[in-house]
Amino acid sequence: xxxxxxxxxxxxxxxxxxxxxxxxxxxxxxxxxxxxxxxxxxxxxxxxxxxxxxxxxxxxxxxxxxxxxxxxxxxxxxxxxxxxxxxxxxxxxxxxxxxxxxxxxxxxxxxxxxxxxxxxxxxxxxxxxxxxxxxxxxxxxxxxxxxxxxxxxxxxxxxxxxxxxxxxxxxxxxxxxxxxxxxxxxxxxxxxxxxxxxxxxxxxxxxxxxxxxxxxxxxxxxxxxxxxxxxxxxxxxxxxxxxxxxxxxxxxxxxxxxxxxxxxxxxxxxxxxxxxxxxxxxxxxxxxxxxxxxxxxxxxxxxxxxxxxxxxxxxxxxxxxxxxxxxxxxxxxxxxxxxxxxxxxxxxxxxxxxxxxxxxxxxxxxxxxxxxxxxxxxxxxxxx
Numbered sequence: 001x002x003x004x005x006x007x008x009x010x011x012x013x014x015x016x017x018x019x020x021x022x023x024x025x026x027x028x029x030x031x032x033x034x035x036x037x038x039x040x041x042x043x044x045x046x047x048x049x050x051x052x053x054x055x056x057x058x059x060x061x062x063x064x065x066x067x068x069x070x071x072x073x074x075x076x077x078x079x080x081x082x083x084x085x086x087x088x089x090x091x092x093x094x095x096x097x098x099x100x101x102x103x104x105x106x107x108x109x110x111x112x113x114x115x116x117x118x119x120x121x122x123x124x125x126x127x128x129x130x131x132x133x134x135x136x137x138x139x140x141x142x143x144x145x146x147x148x149x150x151x152x153x154x155x156x157x158x159x160x161x162x163x164x165x166x167x168x169x170x171x172x173x174x175x176x177x178x179x180x181x182x183x184x185x186x187x188x189x190x191x192x193x194x195x196x197x198x199x200x201x202x203x204x205x206x207x208x209x210x211x212x213x214x215x216x217x218x219x220x221x222x223x224x225x226x227x228x229x230x231x232x233x234x235x236x237x238x239x240x241x242x243x244x245x246x247x248x249x250x251x252x253x254x255x256x257x258x259x260x261x262x263x264x265x266x267x268x269x270x271x272x273x274x275x276x277x278x279x280x281x282x283x284x285x286x287x288x289x290x291x292x293x294x295x296x297x298x299x300x301x302x303x304x305x306x307x308x309x310x311x312x313x314x315x316x317x318x319x320x321x322x323x324x325x326x327x328x329x330x331x332x333x334x335x336x337x338x339x340x341x342x343x344x345x346x347x348x349x350x351x352x353x354x355x356x357x358x359x360x361x362x363x364x365x366x367x368x369x370x371x372x373x374x375x376x377x378x379x380x381x382x383x384x
Contacts, residue, residue, distance in 0.1 A: 048087075049315055049319075049320065049321060049322075049334060049337075049338070050087040050088065050299065050320060050321030050322070051085070051086050051087060051321065051322060051324060051327070051330060051331050051334050052086065052087060052088040052089065052090050052182055052299070052321060052322065052323040052324065053078075053081035053084075053086045053088070053089040053090065053323075053324065053327045054090055054301065054323050054324055054325045055072035055073045055077065055089075055090065055091055055092070055105060055325075056070065056072060056073060056074065056077030056078040056080070056081045056089050056091060057069065057070045057072075057077040057078075057080045057081040057327055058070075058072065058077075058081075058324075058325030058326060058327060059072045059105070059325055060072045060157065060159055061325075062150055062155055062158070066326060067325055067326075068158065068159045068160060069159065069160050069161060070159060070160070070161050070163070071134075071159045071161065071162050071163045072105065073091050073092060073103045073104060073105055073166075074103075074163035074164070074165070074166060075163060075166050075170065075171065075174050075175065076161060076163040077163070078091070078171060078175045078176075078179070079174075079175055079176055081179070081327055082175065082176035082178070082179045084327045084328055084331045085331050085335065086179065086327060086331060087180055087321070088179065088180035088181065088182045088217070088219070089175075089179055089180070089181065089182065090182040090184060090221075090301075090323050091103050091105075091171070091181070091182070091183065091184065092104060092105040092184045092186040093168050093183050093184065093185060093186055093205055094122050094123055094186045094187075095123060095201045095204050095205065096122075096123065096125055096126055096127045096129075096130055097123065097124055097125055097126050097129075098126045098127055099204050100127040100167055100204075101167060101168035101169070101204060101205045101208050102122075102127065102130055102165065102166070102167050102168065103165070103166055103167070103168060103171060104122055104130070104165065104186075105186065106122065106148060106149070107121060107122060107186075107188045108120065108121055108122065108149070109121075109122050109125070109130070109133055109146070109148075110146070110147040110148060110149065110154055111133060111144040111145055111146060111147060112145060112147065117147065117154050127167070130165060131143075131164070131165055132144055133146050133165065134146040134157075134162070134164060134165060135162050135163060135164045136164060137164050143164075168183075168205065168208050168209075168212075169208050169211075169212055172208070172209075172212035172213060172214075172216065173212060177214070177215070177216055179216075180216065180217035180218065180219070181213075181216060181217070181218045181219075182219050182220075182221060182323070183205075183209075183218060183219070183220050183221070184220075184221050184222060184223075184243065185202065185205065185220055185221070185222040185224070185227050185228075185231065186222075187222065187223075187224045187227055189223055189224070189251060189256070190251075193224070193226070195226070195230075198224075198226060198227055198230055199230060199234070202227070202230060202231050202234055203234065206234060206235055209238070210237075218238045219238055219239045219240070219241060219272075220238055220239070220240045220241065221240070221241040221242070221243045221275050222240075222242070222243055223243040223244070223245075223256065225242065225253060225255040225256065225265055228240055228241070228242045228243075228265075228269065228271055229265075229269040229271075232269055232270055232271055232272075239272035239273065239297075240271050240272055241266075241271060241272060241273045241274060241275045241297070241299065242262050242265055242266050242269075242271050242273075242274050242275070243274075243275045243276075243301075244256060244258075244259060244261075244262040244274060244275070244276050244277070244280070245276070245277045245280070246258070246259050246262075246276040246277040246278075246279060246280020246281065246283075247259065247280055247283075248277050248279055248280065259274070259276055259280050259281070259284065259287045259291070260287070262274050262276065263287075263290065263291055263294060263296065266294075266296050267294055267296070271296070272296070272297055273296045273297030273298060273299065273320075274291060274296055274297070274298055274299070275298075275299045275300065275301060275323070276298070276299075276300055276301075277300070277301060277302045278300040278301065278302040278304045278305055278310065278314065278322075279302060279304065281298075281300060281314070281317070281319065282304070282310075282313075285317060288317050288318055288319060289318070292318055297320050297321075298318075298319055298320055299319070299320060299321040299322065299323065300314060300319055300321075300322050300323065301322075301323035303325075305322045305323060305324045305325075305330070306324055306325050306326045306329070306330065308329065308330065308333035311324070311330055311333060311334060311337075312333070312337055315334070315337055
């Protein structure tokens with residue numbers, strides 16, 4: 001890609017201005033997606049703890065059979081995820097060479113021809129070329145065998161229940177309308193994109209969203225700082241979150257390298273929140289309060305979110321939602337957290353809650369998370 005030019009936000013048009021139905025969508029322009037219902041406690045508005053299905057029913061991982069039940073990022077995965085009490089599903093949107101928003105995670109798609117691996121960048125394909133990979137829509141037609149890269153190796157993409165690729169429009173049309181969409185705006189983290197390309201790509205995506213979202217809750221997120229900033233400027237109807245790995249990987253763009261940098265970007269750009277690798281907040285728990293005090297929403301992703309105890313810790317820390325792969329296990333666990341009496345009368349005395357003008361602040365919780373609990377959590381972390 002060409003060298004990136006400076007993004008002049010005053011020059012970025014509001015896409016909302018070209019759509020007659022935008023006013024009716026403005027009710028979603030909140031700090032949290034509409035599906036994250038809020039309850040008032042004193043002066044503080046505390047959001048519902050959200051559970052989000054990663055790539056639908058969970059991403060496909062060759063080493064874990066539980067994560068290979070349904071093809072990730074497919075209609076069948078999305079609708080099976082809807083069988084559980086999820087608030088949203090998360091999926092990755094890219095735009096094809098002929099300007100069609102499609103749902104696919106990887107930057108490259110692989111097949112084999114005469115035993116030789118053939119690699120194509122997804123955004124260099126037309127829609128028909130993209131659809132030629134994997135299961136086909138027409139009975140009797142065989143598509144190109146699909147492979148993917150895993151830990152530096154090209155491996156077969158094998159799942160119990162396969163499905164053909166889909167477009168963003170099809171997801172809006174065919175997925176249970178009660179399920180919110182967390183749309184990750186997928187770009188290559190190692191490419192510097194021109195501003196014009198980013199604006200055009202986001203406008204193509206927004207055209208589909210405005211036409212087909214109807215009343216469905218939608219939120220956007222991206223690892224690309226400029227993408228998040230531009231999307232926030234292009235429209236006011238839906239929340240925009242900045243995705244970060246929380247410092248677990250270092251990039252040339254310093255805005256991508258820490259939770260502190262993510263917070264600065266979100267505040268400066270008027271974003272609605274941050275989605276971080278859960279490892280980032282476990283290494284630096286105080287950042288949760290700092291982000292919340294900045295009036296930003298905080299969600300997490302990562303493999304640790306498939307461990308119920310890790311999710312429970314986040315619930316107690318004040319994290320507002322988790323993106324998970326094991327949707328059945330984690331939705332059940334979260335339901336138990338919400339319905340089980342967390343503290344006995346004697347334990348409640350150990351929780352000091354002070355109400356201040358800024359709201360309710362949990363000042364101290366002692367001895368609740370016992371040594372045995374922590375040892376159990378650490379044991380499970382080491383297994384992953």
